[in-house]
Amino acid sequence: MLLNKFWRSTSGNFALVLAMGLPAILTAVAFATDVSTLMRAKSNLQNALDAANLASSHLGDLEITRTDAFGRYFQANIAEHGELANAQATLTVDRGVNFVTTKAVASADVNLNFAFLFGNSKHIQVDAAATESNNQLEVVLVLDNTGSMAGARMNALRTATKSLLDTLEAAKSPTRDVRASLVPFVTAVNVNGDEFDPSWIDMDGKSSTNGVNFPVIKGTRPNHMALFKQLKKTGWTGAGWNGTGWKGCVEARPGAYNISDAAPDSAKPDTLFVPYFAPDDPEIAQAPSSSYGNSAKYYNNSYLDDVSDKTKLYKQDANILGIDLSGTTGDPDKEKVAKYVAPAKEIITETGSTITVGPNRACPTPVVPLTDDFDKLRKAASAMTEWNGSGTNVSEGLSWGMRVLSPSPPYTGGAPWKTPGVSKIVLLLTDGENVVYGASEQPATKSDYTSYGYLAGGRFGSDNQTTAARNVDGWTKGVCTQLKNEGVQIYTMVLQSDTAANRALYSACASDPSGYYAVNDPNKLPNVFLEIANKFSKLQLTN
Incomplete structure (x- = not known):
């Protein structure tokens, strides 16, 4: 009887509903925030890798010059993105007489705000390829x-x-x-x-x-x-x-x-x-x-x-x-x-x-x-x-x-x-x-x-x-x-x-x-x- 009266009571319902819904609201906000962070981080990592790959995809480059250009451009482009941690990139080259094709892969850990959803960080990876033909x-x-x-x-x-x-x-x-x-x-x-x-x-x-x-x-x-x-x-x-x-x-x-x-x-x-x-x-x-x-x-x-x-x-x-x-x-x-x-x-x-x-x-x-x-x-x-x-x-x-x-x-x-x-x-x-x-x-x-x-x-x-x-x-x-x-x-x-x-x-x-x-x-x-x-x-x- 008392329990039924409690549920039919309208006094204090807002606070009750808020208390019951707040975890779901906070979870949704946390999810949206971290997803946004992940998307932005992946875009920034992709842009950094693309720039580095293009910089290293010229036929006239020596291999040591190519590798150096790749590393410098990659590091320069991720330096301002604090959400990317432990960023690493590798470059492979297929070179012919009249063409050069480069393929690159980059990965990083993304620092997140709400560990209870994805953990403290999320590992992401992107790839890129470029070609220059001298045909x-x-x-x-x-x-x-x-x-x-x-x-x-x-x-x-x-x-x-x-x-x-x-x-x-x-x-x-x-x-x-x-x-x-x-x-x-x-x-x-x-x-x-x-x-x-x-x-x-x-x-x-x-x-x-x-x-x-x-x-x-x-x-x-x-x-x-x-x-x-x-x-x-x-x-x-x-x-x-x-x-x-x-x-x-x-x-x-x-x-x-x-x-x-x-x-x-x-x-x-x-x-x-x-x-x-x-x-x-x-x-x-x-x-x-x-x-x-x-x-x-x-x-x-x-x-x-x-x-x-x-x-x-x-x-x-x-x-x-x-x-x-x-x-x-x-x-x-x-x-x-x-x-x-x-x-x-x-x-x-x-x-x-x-x-x-x-x-x-x-x-x-x-x-x-x-x-x-x-x-x-x-x-x-x-x-x-x-x-x-x-x-x-x-x-x-x-x-x-x-x-x-x-x-x-x-x-x-x-x-x-x-x-x-x-x-x-x-x-x-x-x-x-x-x-x-x-x-x-x-x-x-x-x-x-x-x-x-x-x-x-x-x-x-x-x-x-x-x-x-x-x-x-x-x-x-x-x-x-x-x-x-x-x-x-x-x-x-x-x-x-x-x-x-x-x-x-x-x-x-x-x-x-x-x-x-x-x-x-x-x-x-x-x-x-x-x-x-x-x-x-x-x-x-x-x-």
């Missing part, structure tokens, strides 16, 4: 120069490229060779720069794709380079194939050679590269003048007058092609070639505008093959600009990036694949999905001229623009696979184009999914370039 670097920048890169995007790309080149140049040393390359691309790539060799090019029209966009005369197709030379002979402005008439872009090679680094071989004509020659479009179904040259629906590349005296010009065509017409009747309807023989006038020149109209339509600035001349690279980067028309073909850019890195022709500056001590790197940037563009409502072509000719010609595997673009995705993926199989590190960036399709394609293309970067703000592009450069050019913690 020779071969870095290829495969950069989108399509028309959609205009304005802020292109400005950011030039700035980012310069910053990355500066970083790479700073990584050079007497014992470390660092070389880089620029591969600007649109629908095609321009090879008419340093190290260009005419032996790569199908000069004589032997490739199975040379001249397929022109009519056949007595079983003979026109040869693209012959057409360029003929334009020069007839006084066409800017003509002449060596860097003037032919700017330097090439078509994709036929069949499996399209994304291959097989060396050009005159005995195998399809391994040669066909000069890019965009035919003159008909003077019909033109886009409104306000959008001429970059229309999705209409012809974009009418640059010569259509001819009137077809019979005479057909005979001139036959003469160019070396065909004897004696005893035959000339076909006056072969005007597609005839107009290049004696054009009445040139409508638009090919320089000074990102919308080009002429045989070199949408051809960017040339490839700069691997070089340690960073002034030359910076100059080429500053000359990059956008080029409208024809679409985006990343597989062509990547294929030429692979050919630059390859030790076999057309470029031969790359070290053999998987050479110990040599790191091969590809940085790819694009601002859109692969696309075949232009003249979609013109049944004769169904597109602008591209590195695969016209869409209507069938070389894309479909005459549907969407299907053809997905086929280009497949070729892009194929090049990425070849590069990775050869040990190349690939980093991919999409600028304001993080679509589901791009995310799937380029995260798979990268050597690691973390090597895919979606950049939404062009102003952030220089920072992303530098972040990537630091991954393969500088000392870094790996754990």
Whole structure:
């Protein structure tokens, strides 16, 4: 009875509850305090070990210097942390010719405030690893120069490229060779720069794709380079194939050679590269003048007058092609070639505008093959600009990036694949999905001229623009696979184009999914370039 009254009484309950709950409250406070102390102590010990490890991870250090630096940095960094007692650290080193990897372990006793929970102290341990590689670097920048890169995007790309080149140049040393390359691309790539060799090019029209966009005369197709030379002979402005008439872009090679680094071989004509020659479009179904040259629906590349005296010009065509017409009747309807023989006038020149109209339509600035001349690279980067028309073909850019890195022709500056001590790197940037563009409502072509000719010609595997673009995705993926199989590190960036399709394609293309970067703000592009450069050019913690 008395006990029941005691429990029902409300007088003095606060003191009773407090007395009963106080041990639990004090225990919780003690637990939180000591846990906080342990977390802070472990963080301080980790920071001290990281600093000491980085200080001792340089290739040029002697072992005695390395050990001394490790010990001094570790002791200096724990000196102000009284909660760490009996701190000790050990360092192990794995040193090769072109790299040094250090691994370190540190332990300490942490003085605690409430011994009844954890004891007077708690023993903690942390570890760290760092690596510095002195591998020779071969870095290829495969950069989108399509028309959609205009304005802020292109400005950011030039700035980012310069910053990355500066970083790479700073990584050079007497014992470390660092070389880089620029591969600007649109629908095609321009090879008419340093190290260009005419032996790569199908000069004589032997490739199975040379001249397929022109009519056949007595079983003979026109040869693209012959057409360029003929334009020069007839006084066409800017003509002449060596860097003037032919700017330097090439078509994709036929069949499996399209994304291959097989060396050009005159005995195998399809391994040669066909000069890019965009035919003159008909003077019909033109886009409104306000959008001429970059229309999705209409012809974009009418640059010569259509001819009137077809019979005479057909005979001139036959003469160019070396065909004897004696005893035959000339076909006056072969005007597609005839107009290049004696054009009445040139409508638009090919320089000074990102919308080009002429045989070199949408051809960017040339490839700069691997070089340690960073002034030359910076100059080429500053000359990059956008080029409208024809679409985006990343597989062509990547294929030429692979050919630059390859030790076999057309470029031969790359070290053999998987050479110990040599790191091969590809940085790819694009601002859109692969696309075949232009003249979609013109049944004769169904597109602008591209590195695969016209869409209507069938070389894309479909005459549907969407299907053809997905086929280009497949070729892009194929090049990425070849590069990775050869040990190349690939980093991919999409600028304001993080679509589901791009995310799937380029995260798979990268050597690691973390090597895919979606950049939404062009102003952030220089920072992303530098972040990537630091991954393969500088000392870094790996754990």
